[in-house]
Amino acid sequence: MLNAERIREDFPILKRKVYGKPLVYLDNAATTQKPRQVIQAMNDYYETYNSNVHRAVHRLSQEATEAYDEAHEKVASFIAAKGMEEVAFTKNTTESINVLAGSLSRQLQKNDEIVLTQMEHHSNIVPWQQAAKRAGAKLRFLEIDGNGELKLQQLRETIGKKTKIVAFTHVSNVLGTINPAREIIAAAKEIGALTVVDAAQSVPHMPVSVKELGCDFMAFSAHKMLGPTGVGVLYGKEELLEKIEPVIYGGDMISEVSFEDAKWNELPWKFEAGTPNMAGAVGLAAAVDYLQKVGMENVHQHEKILTRKAMERLKQIEDLTIYGPEAGKRGGLVAFNVNGVHTHDVSAILDAEGIAVRGGHHCTMPLARLLGIPGTTRASFYLYNTNEEIDKLADALEMVTAKMNKPAMTTTQGKAAK
Amino acid sequence: MKTTKQADAVEELYREEIMDHYQNPRNFGHMDGADVSYHDYNPVCGDEVTVQLKMENGTVKEAVFTGKGCAISQAAASMLTEQIHGKSVKAVVTMTQNDMLETIKINPGPVRIKCVLLALRAVQKGIVQYEANRANLAKPFSEKGLSKN
Numbered sequence: 001m002l003n004a005e006r007i008r009e010d011f012p013i014l015k016r017k018v019y020g021k022p023l024v025y026l027d028n029a030a031t032t033q034k035p036r037q038v039i040q041a042m043n044d045y046y047e048t049y050n051s052n053v054h055r056a057v058h059r060l061s062q063e064a065t066e067a068y069d070e071a072h073e074k075v076a077s078f079i080a081a082k083g084m085e086e087v088a089f090t091k092n093t094t095e096s097i098n099v100l101a102g103s104l105s106r107q108l109q110k111n112d113e114i115v116l117t118q119m120e121h122h123s124n125i126v127p128w129q130q131a132a133k134r135a136g137a138k139l140r141f142l143e144i145d146g147n148g149e150l151k152l153q154q155l156r157e158t159i160g161k162k163t164k165i166v167a168f169t170h171v172s173n174v175l176g177t178i179n180p181a182r183e184i185i186a187a188a189k190e191i192g193a194l195t196v197v198d199a200a201q202s203v204p205h206m207p208v209s210v211k212e213l214g215c216d217f218m219a220f221s222a223h224k225m226l227g228p229t230g231v232g233v234l235y236g237k238e239e240l241l242e243k244i245e246p247v248i249y250g251g252d253m254i255s256e257v258s259f260e261d262a263k264w265n266e267l268p269w270k271f272e273a274g275t276p277n278m279a280g281a282v283g284l285a286a287a288v289d290y291l292q293k294v295g296m297e298n299v300h301q302h303e304k305i306l307t308r309k310a311m312e313r314l315k316q317i318e319d320l321t322i323y324g325p326e327a328g329k330r331g332g333l334v335a336f337n338v339n340g341v342h343t344h345d346v347s348a349i350l351d352a353e354g355i356a357v358r359g360g361h362h363c364t365m366p367l368a369r370l371l372g373i374p375g376t377t378r379a380s381f382y383l384y385n386t387n388e389e390i391d392k393l394a395d396a397l398e399m400v401t402a403k404m405n406k407p408a409m410t411t412t413q414g415k416a417a418k
Numbered sequence: 419m420k421t422t423k424q425a426d427a428v429e430e431l432y433r434e435e436i437m438d439h440y441q442n443p444r445n446f447g448h449m450d451g452a453d454v455s456y457h458d459y460n461p462v463c464g465d466e467v468t469v470q471l472k473m474e475n476g477t478v479k480e481a482v483f484t485g486k487g488c489a490i491s492q493a494a495a496s497m498l499t500e501q502i503h504g505k506s507v508k509a510v511v512t513m514t515q516n517d518m519l520e521t522i523k524i525n526p527g528p529v530r531i532k533c534v535l536l537a538l539r540a541v542q543k544g545i546v547q548y549e550a551n552r553a554n555l556a557k558p559f560s561e562k563g564l565s566k567n
Contacts, residue, residue, distance in 0.1 A: 019427045342463070342464075342465070342487055342488035342489065342491075343463070343488075344463050344465075344487075344488040344490070344530065344533065345432075345488045345489050345490075348428075348431055348432075348530070349428055349432075351427070352427035352428040352431070359463070360462060360463055360464075361462075361463075361464065365461070368464075374463065374464025374465075374487075375463060375464055403428070403432065404432075404489070
Protein backbone atom coordinates (compact mmCIF):
# COMPACT_ATOMS: atom_id res chain seq x y z
CA MET A 1 0.00 0.00 0.00
CA LEU A 2 1.18 3.48 -0.70
CA ASN A 3 0.85 6.48 1.53
CA ALA A 4 -0.84 9.13 -0.58
CA GLU A 5 -0.53 11.79 2.12
CA ARG A 6 3.22 11.38 2.20
CA ILE A 7 3.46 11.27 -1.58
CA ARG A 8 1.56 14.56 -1.78
CA GLU A 9 4.38 16.25 0.10
CA ASP A 10 6.56 15.73 -2.97
CA PHE A 11 4.21 17.68 -5.24
CA PRO A 12 4.52 21.45 -4.77
CA ILE A 13 1.49 22.21 -6.96
CA LEU A 14 -0.83 20.18 -4.73
CA LYS A 15 -0.37 22.81 -2.04
CA ARG A 16 -1.96 25.51 -4.14
CA LYS A 17 -5.46 26.78 -3.70
CA VAL A 18 -8.04 27.43 -6.38
CA TYR A 19 -10.67 30.06 -5.52
CA GLY A 20 -9.52 29.72 -1.92
CA LYS A 21 -10.09 25.94 -1.87
CA PRO A 22 -7.41 23.25 -1.90
CA LEU A 23 -6.75 22.03 -5.44
CA VAL A 24 -8.31 18.62 -6.12
CA TYR A 25 -6.52 17.53 -9.25
CA LEU A 26 -8.49 14.83 -11.06
CA ASP A 27 -7.33 15.40 -14.62
CA ASN A 28 -4.46 12.94 -14.59
CA ALA A 29 -5.42 11.21 -17.81
CA ALA A 30 -4.71 14.53 -19.56
CA THR A 31 -1.45 15.24 -17.78
CA THR A 32 -0.06 14.49 -14.34
CA GLN A 33 1.61 16.77 -11.82
CA LYS A 34 5.35 16.61 -11.24
CA PRO A 35 7.16 15.77 -8.01
CA ARG A 36 10.05 17.91 -6.72
CA GLN A 37 12.42 15.10 -7.68
CA VAL A 38 11.55 15.50 -11.37
CA ILE A 39 11.63 19.30 -11.32
CA GLN A 40 14.93 19.20 -9.43
CA ALA A 41 16.54 16.75 -11.84
CA MET A 42 15.68 19.03 -14.76
CA ASN A 43 16.94 22.10 -12.92
CA ASP A 44 20.19 20.28 -12.12
CA TYR A 45 20.60 19.45 -15.76
CA TYR A 46 20.20 23.08 -16.81
CA GLU A 47 22.21 24.48 -13.93
CA THR A 48 25.16 22.11 -14.00
CA TYR A 49 25.62 20.05 -17.17
CA ASN A 50 23.46 21.42 -19.98
CA SER A 51 25.11 20.68 -23.34
CA ASN A 52 24.38 18.81 -26.54
CA VAL A 53 24.54 15.04 -26.49
CA HIS A 54 26.44 12.55 -28.66
CA ARG A 55 28.70 15.18 -30.21
CA ALA A 56 31.36 17.06 -28.31
CA VAL A 57 34.09 15.45 -26.24
CA HIS A 58 34.02 18.11 -23.55
CA ARG A 59 33.13 17.26 -19.99
CA LEU A 60 29.61 18.69 -19.99
CA SER A 61 28.66 16.87 -23.16
CA GLN A 62 29.95 13.63 -21.67
CA GLU A 63 27.80 14.09 -18.60
CA ALA A 64 24.75 15.04 -20.63
CA THR A 65 25.25 12.08 -22.97
CA GLU A 66 25.60 9.73 -20.05
CA ALA A 67 22.41 11.02 -18.44
CA TYR A 68 20.54 10.96 -21.75
CA ASP A 69 21.57 7.39 -22.53
CA GLU A 70 20.83 6.32 -18.98
CA ALA A 71 17.28 7.68 -19.35
CA HIS A 72 16.79 5.26 -22.25
CA GLU A 73 18.14 2.40 -20.15
CA LYS A 74 15.81 3.26 -17.28
CA VAL A 75 12.75 3.39 -19.49
CA ALA A 76 13.77 0.12 -21.14
CA SER A 77 14.04 -1.61 -17.80
CA PHE A 78 10.77 0.00 -16.61
CA ILE A 79 8.80 -1.75 -19.37
CA ALA A 80 11.05 -4.85 -19.44
CA ALA A 81 12.47 -4.16 -22.90
CA LYS A 82 15.78 -5.81 -23.84
CA GLY A 83 17.73 -2.59 -23.62
CA MET A 84 18.03 0.99 -24.77
CA GLU A 85 18.26 -0.08 -28.43
CA GLU A 86 14.54 -0.83 -28.20
CA VAL A 87 13.56 2.57 -26.80
CA ALA A 88 13.56 5.75 -28.90
CA PHE A 89 12.47 9.09 -27.52
CA THR A 90 9.98 11.17 -29.44
CA LYS A 91 7.86 14.20 -28.56
CA ASN A 92 4.87 12.26 -27.21
CA THR A 93 2.63 9.23 -27.80
CA THR A 94 1.12 10.90 -30.84
CA GLU A 95 4.49 11.38 -32.49
CA SER A 96 5.51 7.80 -31.70
CA ILE A 97 2.39 6.48 -33.44
CA ASN A 98 2.91 8.86 -36.36
CA VAL A 99 6.45 7.57 -36.82
CA LEU A 100 5.14 4.00 -36.86
CA ALA A 101 2.24 4.74 -39.18
CA GLY A 102 4.51 6.69 -41.52
CA SER A 103 7.13 4.00 -41.60
CA LEU A 104 4.88 0.94 -41.72
CA SER A 105 2.67 2.46 -44.42
CA ARG A 106 5.54 1.90 -46.87
CA GLN A 107 5.14 -1.83 -46.47
CA LEU A 108 1.38 -1.75 -46.91
CA GLN A 109 -0.25 -2.74 -50.15
CA LYS A 110 -3.61 -2.13 -51.69
CA ASN A 111 -6.44 -3.86 -49.78
CA ASP A 112 -4.26 -4.70 -46.80
CA GLU A 113 -6.10 -4.10 -43.54
CA ILE A 114 -5.26 -2.19 -40.40
CA VAL A 115 -7.33 -3.17 -37.36
CA LEU A 116 -8.07 -0.60 -34.66
CA THR A 117 -10.76 -0.48 -31.97
CA GLN A 118 -13.79 1.76 -31.60
CA MET A 119 -12.36 3.26 -28.43
CA GLU A 120 -9.17 4.73 -29.87
CA HIS A 121 -7.91 8.23 -29.15
CA HIS A 122 -7.57 10.40 -32.27
CA SER A 123 -3.83 9.86 -32.01
CA ASN A 124 -4.32 6.17 -32.75
CA ILE A 125 -6.84 6.70 -35.54
CA VAL A 126 -5.80 9.66 -37.66
CA PRO A 127 -2.20 8.49 -38.40
CA TRP A 128 -3.56 5.11 -39.55
CA GLN A 129 -6.24 6.76 -41.68
CA GLN A 130 -3.51 8.62 -43.50
CA ALA A 131 -1.33 5.50 -43.76
CA ALA A 132 -4.27 3.57 -45.20
CA LYS A 133 -5.02 6.33 -47.71
CA ARG A 134 -1.44 6.40 -48.97
CA ALA A 135 -1.33 2.64 -49.44
CA GLY A 136 -4.91 2.02 -50.51
CA ALA A 137 -5.32 -0.10 -47.39
CA LYS A 138 -8.50 -0.40 -45.31
CA LEU A 139 -9.27 0.30 -41.66
CA ARG A 140 -11.35 -2.11 -39.62
CA PHE A 141 -12.57 -1.56 -36.10
CA LEU A 142 -13.00 -4.01 -33.25
CA GLU A 143 -16.41 -3.15 -31.81
CA ILE A 144 -17.31 -2.40 -28.22
CA ASP A 145 -20.32 -3.74 -26.33
CA GLY A 146 -22.75 -1.93 -24.03
CA ASN A 147 -20.29 -2.11 -21.13
CA GLY A 148 -17.56 -0.43 -23.12
CA GLU A 149 -15.59 -3.65 -23.51
CA LEU A 150 -14.28 -5.07 -26.77
CA LYS A 151 -16.40 -7.78 -28.35
CA LEU A 152 -13.75 -10.45 -28.17
CA GLN A 153 -15.93 -13.00 -29.91
CA GLN A 154 -15.41 -10.87 -33.03
CA LEU A 155 -11.65 -10.82 -32.63
CA ARG A 156 -10.94 -13.48 -35.22
CA GLU A 157 -13.53 -12.15 -37.66
CA THR A 158 -12.01 -8.68 -37.54
CA ILE A 159 -8.38 -9.73 -37.54
CA GLY A 160 -8.05 -11.81 -40.69
CA LYS A 161 -5.76 -12.84 -43.49
CA LYS A 162 -5.52 -9.34 -44.91
CA THR A 163 -4.65 -7.75 -41.55
CA LYS A 164 -1.12 -6.37 -41.50
CA ILE A 165 -1.27 -4.12 -38.46
CA VAL A 166 -3.30 -4.26 -35.24
CA ALA A 167 -3.09 -1.03 -33.23
CA PHE A 168 -5.09 -0.62 -30.03
CA THR A 169 -5.22 1.25 -26.77
CA HIS A 170 -4.20 -0.71 -23.68
CA VAL A 171 -6.47 1.35 -21.44
CA SER A 172 -9.25 3.57 -22.84
CA ASN A 173 -8.92 7.24 -21.89
CA VAL A 174 -12.73 7.60 -21.76
CA LEU A 175 -14.24 4.25 -20.81
CA GLY A 176 -11.34 3.28 -18.59
CA THR A 177 -11.53 -0.25 -19.99
CA ILE A 178 -8.37 -2.30 -19.57
CA ASN A 179 -8.23 -4.19 -22.84
CA PRO A 180 -7.12 -7.83 -22.97
CA ALA A 181 -3.86 -6.96 -24.71
CA ARG A 182 -2.43 -10.46 -24.66
CA GLU A 183 -5.44 -11.98 -26.38
CA ILE A 184 -5.47 -9.33 -29.07
CA ILE A 185 -1.74 -9.68 -29.64
CA ALA A 186 -2.08 -13.48 -29.80
CA ALA A 187 -4.78 -13.17 -32.46
CA ALA A 188 -2.61 -10.78 -34.46
CA LYS A 189 0.40 -13.07 -34.21
CA GLU A 190 -1.59 -16.03 -35.53
CA ILE A 191 -1.86 -14.31 -38.89
CA GLY A 192 1.50 -12.54 -38.72
CA ALA A 193 0.23 -8.98 -38.25
CA LEU A 194 2.31 -6.38 -36.43
CA THR A 195 0.98 -5.10 -33.12
CA VAL A 196 1.10 -1.52 -31.83
CA VAL A 197 -0.01 -0.80 -28.26
CA ASP A 198 -1.05 2.73 -27.29
CA ALA A 199 0.07 2.58 -23.68
CA ALA A 200 -0.43 6.26 -22.84
CA GLN A 201 -2.98 5.34 -20.15
CA SER A 202 -1.45 2.06 -18.97
CA VAL A 203 2.31 2.43 -18.49
CA PRO A 204 1.86 5.33 -16.03
CA HIS A 205 -0.68 3.43 -13.92
CA MET A 206 0.14 -0.28 -13.74
CA PRO A 207 3.02 -2.69 -14.22
CA VAL A 208 3.49 -3.13 -17.98
CA SER A 209 5.98 -5.54 -19.48
CA VAL A 210 6.53 -5.63 -23.22
CA LYS A 211 8.16 -9.00 -22.73
CA GLU A 212 5.02 -10.42 -21.17
CA LEU A 213 2.68 -8.76 -23.66
CA GLY A 214 4.80 -9.75 -26.64
CA CYS A 215 3.76 -6.65 -28.60
CA ASP A 216 5.89 -5.44 -31.49
CA PHE A 217 5.60 -1.73 -30.76
CA MET A 218 4.39 0.47 -27.93
CA ALA A 219 3.94 4.21 -27.42
CA PHE A 220 3.53 6.35 -24.31
CA SER A 221 4.22 9.85 -22.94
CA ALA A 222 6.42 11.10 -20.10
CA HIS A 223 4.02 13.84 -19.03
CA LYS A 224 1.29 11.35 -18.11
CA MET A 225 3.66 9.56 -15.71
CA LEU A 226 4.99 12.40 -13.54
CA GLY A 227 7.53 13.44 -16.19
CA PRO A 228 7.77 16.61 -18.26
CA THR A 229 5.91 17.44 -21.46
CA GLY A 230 7.73 17.03 -24.74
CA VAL A 231 9.10 13.52 -24.30
CA GLY A 232 7.43 10.41 -25.64
CA VAL A 233 8.56 6.84 -25.95
CA LEU A 234 8.56 4.63 -29.01
CA TYR A 235 9.28 1.05 -28.06
CA GLY A 236 9.93 -1.55 -30.76
CA LYS A 237 11.41 -5.02 -30.89
CA GLU A 238 15.03 -4.65 -31.89
CA GLU A 239 14.80 -6.73 -35.08
CA LEU A 240 11.77 -4.73 -36.22
CA LEU A 241 13.27 -1.33 -35.46
CA GLU A 242 16.34 -2.48 -37.44
CA LYS A 243 14.11 -3.32 -40.37
CA ILE A 244 11.75 -0.35 -40.58
CA GLU A 245 12.71 3.00 -42.04
CA PRO A 246 12.87 6.23 -40.06
CA VAL A 247 10.56 9.04 -41.16
CA ILE A 248 12.32 12.03 -39.63
CA TYR A 249 15.77 12.76 -41.00
CA GLY A 250 18.73 14.93 -40.01
CA GLY A 251 21.52 15.08 -37.50
CA ASP A 252 22.27 12.30 -35.01
CA MET A 253 20.13 9.72 -36.82
CA ILE A 254 22.83 9.04 -39.43
CA SER A 255 26.13 7.16 -39.34
CA GLU A 256 27.51 8.39 -42.63
CA VAL A 257 26.39 11.07 -45.05
CA SER A 258 27.59 11.87 -48.56
CA PHE A 259 26.19 14.52 -50.88
CA GLU A 260 24.07 11.82 -52.47
CA ASP A 261 22.95 9.53 -49.68
CA ALA A 262 23.08 8.60 -46.01
CA LYS A 263 23.30 5.54 -43.82
CA TRP A 264 21.27 5.33 -40.65
CA ASN A 265 22.73 5.39 -37.18
CA GLU A 266 22.39 2.42 -34.85
CA LEU A 267 19.35 1.95 -32.62
CA PRO A 268 17.69 3.79 -31.06
CA TRP A 269 19.29 6.94 -32.53
CA LYS A 270 18.05 6.11 -36.01
CA PHE A 271 14.66 7.37 -34.77
CA GLU A 272 15.95 10.47 -32.99
CA ALA A 273 16.82 13.11 -35.57
CA GLY A 274 18.08 16.48 -34.38
CA THR A 275 18.91 17.75 -30.92
CA PRO A 276 16.59 15.87 -28.59
CA ASN A 277 14.76 17.02 -25.45
CA MET A 278 17.63 16.32 -23.07
CA ALA A 279 16.25 18.00 -19.96
CA GLY A 280 12.99 16.22 -20.67
CA ALA A 281 14.73 12.85 -20.85
CA VAL A 282 16.45 13.55 -17.53
CA GLY A 283 13.05 14.45 -16.07
CA LEU A 284 11.52 11.25 -17.42
CA ALA A 285 14.32 9.21 -15.86
CA ALA A 286 13.62 10.86 -12.50
CA ALA A 287 9.91 10.11 -12.93
CA VAL A 288 10.67 6.45 -13.62
CA ASP A 289 12.86 6.35 -10.51
CA TYR A 290 10.06 7.86 -8.49
CA LEU A 291 7.42 5.43 -9.77
CA GLN A 292 9.69 2.43 -9.27
CA LYS A 293 10.35 3.47 -5.71
CA VAL A 294 6.63 3.63 -5.00
CA GLY A 295 6.06 0.44 -6.97
CA MET A 296 3.74 0.17 -9.98
CA GLU A 297 1.63 -2.54 -8.38
CA ASN A 298 1.04 -0.18 -5.45
CA VAL A 299 0.07 2.62 -7.82
CA HIS A 300 -2.37 0.28 -9.58
CA GLN A 301 -3.92 -0.96 -6.33
CA HIS A 302 -4.28 2.58 -4.99
CA GLU A 303 -6.08 3.70 -8.13
CA LYS A 304 -8.33 0.65 -7.96
CA ILE A 305 -9.44 1.63 -4.46
CA LEU A 306 -10.11 5.21 -5.55
CA THR A 307 -11.98 4.08 -8.66
CA ARG A 308 -14.17 1.64 -6.77
CA LYS A 309 -15.03 4.33 -4.23
CA ALA A 310 -15.72 6.90 -6.92
CA MET A 311 -18.05 4.54 -8.76
CA GLU A 312 -19.89 3.62 -5.59
CA ARG A 313 -20.47 7.25 -4.67
CA LEU A 314 -21.31 8.42 -8.17
CA LYS A 315 -23.82 5.63 -8.68
CA GLN A 316 -25.82 7.09 -5.78
CA ILE A 317 -26.27 10.38 -7.58
CA GLU A 318 -29.57 10.73 -9.33
CA ASP A 319 -29.45 11.37 -13.07
CA LEU A 320 -25.79 10.51 -13.34
CA THR A 321 -24.68 8.07 -16.04
CA ILE A 322 -21.29 6.35 -15.83
CA TYR A 323 -19.68 5.02 -19.00
CA GLY A 324 -17.54 1.93 -19.27
CA PRO A 325 -17.14 -1.33 -17.38
CA GLU A 326 -17.35 -2.12 -13.68
CA ALA A 327 -14.59 -0.92 -11.36
CA GLY A 328 -12.63 -4.18 -11.44
CA LYS A 329 -12.16 -4.02 -15.19
CA ARG A 330 -10.98 -0.45 -15.54
CA GLY A 331 -8.03 1.81 -14.97
CA GLY A 332 -8.13 4.81 -12.65
CA LEU A 333 -10.70 6.95 -14.35
CA VAL A 334 -14.45 7.47 -14.45
CA ALA A 335 -16.26 9.32 -17.23
CA PHE A 336 -19.88 10.30 -16.72
CA ASN A 337 -22.70 12.64 -17.63
CA VAL A 338 -25.15 14.39 -15.38
CA ASN A 339 -28.22 13.92 -17.52
CA GLY A 340 -29.42 17.11 -19.13
CA VAL A 341 -26.44 19.16 -17.95
CA HIS A 342 -23.71 19.95 -20.44
CA THR A 343 -20.26 18.68 -19.53
CA HIS A 344 -18.85 22.22 -19.57
CA ASP A 345 -21.35 23.33 -16.98
CA VAL A 346 -20.49 20.32 -14.82
CA SER A 347 -16.77 21.07 -15.16
CA ALA A 348 -17.27 24.75 -14.36
CA ILE A 349 -19.22 24.05 -11.19
CA LEU A 350 -16.60 21.52 -10.05
CA ASP A 351 -13.88 24.03 -10.93
CA ALA A 352 -15.42 26.56 -8.59
CA GLU A 353 -14.94 23.97 -5.84
CA GLY A 354 -11.27 23.67 -6.74
CA ILE A 355 -11.84 20.35 -8.50
CA ALA A 356 -10.07 19.93 -11.83
CA VAL A 357 -11.76 17.48 -14.19
CA ARG A 358 -11.93 17.31 -17.95
CA GLY A 359 -15.09 17.81 -19.97
CA GLY A 360 -15.54 17.21 -23.68
CA HIS A 361 -14.93 14.46 -26.19
CA HIS A 362 -11.42 13.64 -24.91
CA CYS A 363 -10.07 13.32 -28.46
CA THR A 364 -12.36 10.37 -29.12
CA MET A 365 -15.01 11.91 -31.37
CA PRO A 366 -15.89 8.64 -33.14
CA LEU A 367 -16.49 6.97 -29.77
CA ALA A 368 -18.61 9.86 -28.52
CA ARG A 369 -20.68 9.65 -31.69
CA LEU A 370 -21.06 5.91 -31.18
CA LEU A 371 -22.31 6.50 -27.63
CA GLY A 372 -24.58 9.25 -28.98
CA ILE A 373 -23.26 11.96 -26.67
CA PRO A 374 -21.36 15.19 -27.32
CA GLY A 375 -18.92 14.34 -24.58
CA THR A 376 -18.43 13.32 -20.98
CA THR A 377 -16.97 14.70 -17.80
CA ARG A 378 -13.99 12.65 -16.71
CA ALA A 379 -12.32 12.31 -13.33
CA SER A 380 -8.98 10.52 -13.54
CA PHE A 381 -6.83 9.52 -10.60
CA TYR A 382 -3.20 9.02 -9.71
CA LEU A 383 -1.00 8.00 -6.84
CA TYR A 384 -1.40 11.31 -4.98
CA ASN A 385 -5.20 11.36 -4.95
CA THR A 386 -7.05 10.49 -1.76
CA ASN A 387 -10.37 9.05 -0.64
CA GLU A 388 -11.22 12.45 0.75
CA GLU A 389 -10.85 13.97 -2.70
CA ILE A 390 -13.28 11.41 -4.12
CA ASP A 391 -15.78 12.52 -1.48
CA LYS A 392 -15.28 16.14 -2.49
CA LEU A 393 -15.94 15.20 -6.10
CA ALA A 394 -19.13 13.36 -5.23
CA ASP A 395 -20.33 16.14 -2.90
CA ALA A 396 -19.76 18.74 -5.58
CA LEU A 397 -21.59 16.61 -8.15
CA GLU A 398 -24.59 16.45 -5.90
CA MET A 399 -24.53 20.23 -5.97
CA VAL A 400 -24.49 20.21 -9.79
CA THR A 401 -27.77 18.34 -9.93
CA ALA A 402 -29.28 20.73 -7.43
CA LYS A 403 -28.02 23.81 -9.26
CA MET A 404 -28.61 22.92 -12.90
CA ASN A 405 -31.17 20.19 -13.11
CA LYS A 406 -34.34 22.19 -12.56
CA PRO A 407 -37.58 21.07 -14.18
CA ALA A 408 -37.72 24.15 -16.40
CA MET A 409 -34.43 23.23 -17.97
CA THR A 410 -35.54 19.73 -18.78
CA THR A 411 -38.31 21.25 -20.89
CA THR A 412 -35.84 23.41 -22.75
CA GLN A 413 -33.59 20.48 -23.45
CA GLY A 414 -36.57 18.49 -24.60
CA LYS A 415 -37.54 21.17 -27.06
CA ALA A 416 -34.01 21.64 -28.24
CA ALA A 417 -33.50 17.97 -28.86
CA LYS A 418 -36.88 17.51 -30.53
CA MET B 419 -20.34 25.94 3.62
CA LYS B 420 -18.77 27.82 0.75
CA THR B 421 -16.30 30.63 1.12
CA THR B 422 -17.19 33.90 -0.57
CA LYS B 423 -14.62 33.34 -3.29
CA GLN B 424 -15.95 30.00 -4.43
CA ALA B 425 -19.50 31.17 -4.25
CA ASP B 426 -18.44 34.06 -6.47
CA ALA B 427 -16.96 31.79 -9.09
CA VAL B 428 -20.15 29.81 -9.65
CA GLU B 429 -22.58 32.60 -8.93
CA GLU B 430 -20.81 34.88 -11.36
CA LEU B 431 -20.70 32.39 -14.21
CA TYR B 432 -24.21 31.11 -13.61
CA ARG B 433 -25.75 34.33 -12.40
CA GLU B 434 -29.50 34.52 -12.26
CA GLU B 435 -30.04 36.15 -15.63
CA ILE B 436 -27.94 33.48 -17.38
CA MET B 437 -29.84 30.68 -15.69
CA ASP B 438 -33.12 32.35 -16.53
CA HIS B 439 -32.24 32.58 -20.22
CA TYR B 440 -30.93 29.01 -20.17
CA GLN B 441 -34.02 27.58 -18.52
CA ASN B 442 -36.53 29.84 -20.26
CA PRO B 443 -34.91 30.73 -23.56
CA ARG B 444 -36.42 33.66 -25.44
CA ASN B 445 -37.23 33.40 -29.13
CA PHE B 446 -36.69 29.67 -29.05
CA GLY B 447 -38.04 27.77 -32.03
CA HIS B 448 -38.25 27.56 -35.80
CA MET B 449 -39.53 30.15 -38.22
CA ASP B 450 -41.17 29.62 -41.60
CA GLY B 451 -39.86 31.67 -44.51
CA ALA B 452 -36.72 32.88 -42.81
CA ASP B 453 -34.35 34.99 -44.88
CA VAL B 454 -31.33 33.86 -42.91
CA SER B 455 -30.85 30.33 -41.58
CA TYR B 456 -27.51 29.33 -40.20
CA HIS B 457 -26.38 26.31 -38.20
CA ASP B 458 -23.10 26.45 -36.31
CA TYR B 459 -21.33 23.93 -34.17
CA ASN B 460 -18.43 23.94 -31.76
CA PRO B 461 -16.70 20.59 -32.30
CA VAL B 462 -14.66 20.92 -29.12
CA CYS B 463 -17.62 20.81 -26.76
CA GLY B 464 -20.54 19.88 -29.00
CA ASP B 465 -22.49 23.11 -28.49
CA GLU B 466 -24.76 23.87 -31.40
CA VAL B 467 -27.18 26.57 -32.48
CA THR B 468 -29.34 27.26 -35.48
CA VAL B 469 -30.30 30.91 -35.87
CA GLN B 470 -33.02 32.14 -38.17
CA LEU B 471 -33.71 35.75 -39.09
CA LYS B 472 -36.37 37.63 -40.97
CA MET B 473 -34.94 40.76 -42.58
CA GLU B 474 -36.76 43.94 -43.63
CA ASN B 475 -35.20 47.06 -45.15
CA GLY B 476 -31.74 46.08 -44.02
CA THR B 477 -32.75 45.43 -40.42
CA VAL B 478 -33.45 42.33 -38.36
CA LYS B 479 -37.20 42.09 -38.06
CA GLU B 480 -37.35 38.81 -36.21
CA ALA B 481 -34.74 36.47 -34.72
CA VAL B 482 -35.20 32.93 -33.38
CA PHE B 483 -32.89 30.10 -32.47
CA THR B 484 -32.77 26.45 -31.52
CA GLY B 485 -29.85 24.59 -30.08
CA LYS B 486 -28.39 22.44 -27.41
CA GLY B 487 -25.27 22.79 -25.37
CA CYS B 488 -23.95 24.34 -22.21
CA ALA B 489 -25.83 26.98 -20.23
CA ILE B 490 -23.50 29.73 -21.39
CA SER B 491 -23.86 29.02 -25.12
CA GLN B 492 -27.65 28.72 -24.94
CA ALA B 493 -28.15 31.74 -22.68
CA ALA B 494 -25.90 33.79 -24.96
CA ALA B 495 -28.00 32.76 -27.97
CA SER B 496 -31.21 33.67 -26.18
CA MET B 497 -29.90 37.08 -25.11
CA LEU B 498 -28.53 37.76 -28.59
CA THR B 499 -31.86 37.17 -30.32
CA GLU B 500 -33.36 39.84 -28.06
CA GLN B 501 -30.50 42.22 -28.61
CA ILE B 502 -30.35 42.19 -32.40
CA HIS B 503 -34.07 42.66 -32.84
CA GLY B 504 -34.57 45.80 -34.94
CA LYS B 505 -30.86 46.34 -35.50
CA SER B 506 -29.35 47.13 -38.89
CA VAL B 507 -27.31 44.59 -40.81
CA LYS B 508 -24.26 46.76 -40.35
CA ALA B 509 -24.75 47.05 -36.60
CA VAL B 510 -25.08 43.28 -36.28
CA VAL B 511 -22.15 42.25 -38.46
CA THR B 512 -19.85 44.71 -36.70
CA MET B 513 -20.72 43.44 -33.23
CA THR B 514 -17.56 42.34 -31.43
CA GLN B 515 -16.56 39.91 -28.71
CA ASN B 516 -16.66 42.79 -26.25
CA ASP B 517 -20.22 43.71 -27.23
CA MET B 518 -21.23 40.13 -26.51
CA LEU B 519 -19.40 40.11 -23.18
CA GLU B 520 -21.14 43.34 -22.20
CA THR B 521 -24.45 41.72 -22.97
CA ILE B 522 -23.83 38.53 -21.07
CA LYS B 523 -21.89 40.20 -18.25
CA ILE B 524 -19.63 37.30 -17.26
CA ASN B 525 -15.96 36.60 -17.61
CA PRO B 526 -15.94 33.23 -19.33
CA GLY B 527 -12.16 32.81 -19.61
CA PRO B 528 -10.21 31.81 -22.72
CA VAL B 529 -11.76 28.34 -23.13
CA ARG B 530 -15.43 29.17 -22.79
CA ILE B 531 -15.35 32.38 -24.76
CA LYS B 532 -16.20 30.14 -27.73
CA CYS B 533 -19.48 29.21 -26.02
CA VAL B 534 -20.31 32.90 -25.59
CA LEU B 535 -19.57 33.70 -29.22
CA LEU B 536 -21.17 30.71 -30.93
CA ALA B 537 -24.56 32.32 -31.63
CA LEU B 538 -23.10 35.71 -32.57
CA ARG B 539 -20.77 34.13 -35.10
CA ALA B 540 -23.66 32.10 -36.53
CA VAL B 541 -25.79 35.23 -36.93
CA GLN B 542 -22.93 37.12 -38.55
CA LYS B 543 -21.98 34.30 -40.93
CA GLY B 544 -25.65 33.87 -41.85
CA ILE B 545 -26.13 37.57 -42.59
CA VAL B 546 -22.94 37.79 -44.63
CA GLN B 547 -24.09 34.81 -46.67
CA TYR B 548 -27.53 36.35 -47.14
CA GLU B 549 -26.08 39.70 -48.23
CA ALA B 550 -23.70 37.99 -50.65
CA ASN B 551 -26.58 36.07 -52.21
CA ARG B 552 -28.63 39.25 -52.59
CA ALA B 553 -25.70 41.10 -54.15
CA ASN B 554 -25.23 38.21 -56.54
CA LEU B 555 -28.90 38.20 -57.51
CA ALA B 556 -28.81 41.93 -58.11
CA LYS B 557 -25.89 41.62 -60.49
CA PRO B 558 -26.37 41.39 -64.25
CA PHE B 559 -26.28 37.78 -65.38
CA SER B 560 -22.86 38.13 -67.01
CA GLU B 561 -21.22 39.11 -63.71
CA LYS B 562 -22.65 36.31 -61.64
CA GLY B 563 -19.74 34.03 -62.31
CA LEU B 564 -22.06 31.18 -63.17
CA SER B 565 -19.89 30.15 -66.08
CA LYS B 566 -17.29 28.94 -63.58
CA ASN B 567 -19.55 26.13 -62.54
